[in-house]
Amino acid sequence: MRPFLIGDYMKWSVILFCTIATAVLSAAALGESYPLTVEGIGTVTVPADIVSISISVASSNENLSQAQSELEEEMNSVIIALKKAGVKDEEILPGQGSGISSFQSSSNVCRMVNNTTVCENTTESSVSLQRSAMVRLRSADEPRINRALDAARSAGANAYVVGYGLKDASGALAEARKEALADARRNAAALAEDAGGRLGKAMDIFTYPSLGTDYSYGSGSTRSGMVDVSARVMVTYEFIL
Structure with a gap:
């Protein structure tokens, strides 16, 4: 077994330095991520039946x-x-x-x-x-x-x-939920930008239960014979700095 020489030490030091530098640069490129939770609300107006x-x-x-x-x-x-x-x-x-x-x-x-x-x-x-x-x-x-x-x-x-009202509000509720998710993403993106970061993927989605089962009544439509159906969601995104 040959002795450990100064040249060997320098070689391994360079390799170790390069490995650490690569890890640091990769972490910097990926950024640190934090959870960002926002609320979204969506409303659609549909004809009553x-x-x-x-x-x-x-x-x-x-x-x-x-x-x-x-x-x-x-x-x-x-x-x-x-x-x-x-x-x-x-x-x-x-x-x-x-x-x-x-x-x-x-x-x-x-x-x-x-x-x-x-x-x-x-x-x-x-x-x-x-x-x-x-x-x-x-x-x-x-x-x-x-x-x-x-x-x-x-x-x-x-x-x-x-x-x-609506005898079956499931279709309108699905459309309102899409609007709520879009609203949540807009809110989250604006917050992330204001904080100097960027928005990542959605990590968790919670949908609030809707009220009523057979009939859903609007609470804001000013047109007779129309119904407002609303959905509310809470979404947690990755916030990347």
Whole structure:
């Protein structure tokens, strides 16, 4: 075995230096990466296929049991009228609601009696018991909608269109999710650029659950018969310096 010479030491030193330098340059080229989490929101506006009609009856009878009996009879009459107008059983939502509303007003009346001002306070109050139901029809069938409204009102109910919706929002929700992902990437890219780095690949995506299953109602569309469907995502990207 030959002795380890000075030339050997210099050769291995050069090799080691070159190896370290290559690793440092590679790390610098790749950059250090950090997680960057942003939120994205997407909304699409689509034509509704369902219209919801609120049906309600009221009684001002102070006797609560009598008022409830009256409301049940009135609501049964309204439902019979709706069915005669062509509304099907499955289009009338089960679980009819009821509630009590009250109104109270006070006034102060003053008058002169023997050069003396006399004031009297009077208070008026009333209580109304209400019962309601919901009817959902196809929004494209305008004649049936008008017949249902006319039938309910003719039977003594308060009836009006309360909103529009979608029976199946899955397609619109998928489009909204794409918009949300694009929005998240735009937000992340802007943040990365402002911080002096660049955006890498998506590492994790979390989609918030949508509300509702059978019907999705819009919360912002100003056009009658249209529905806003929104999706919200949280995405974690690589942020590279």
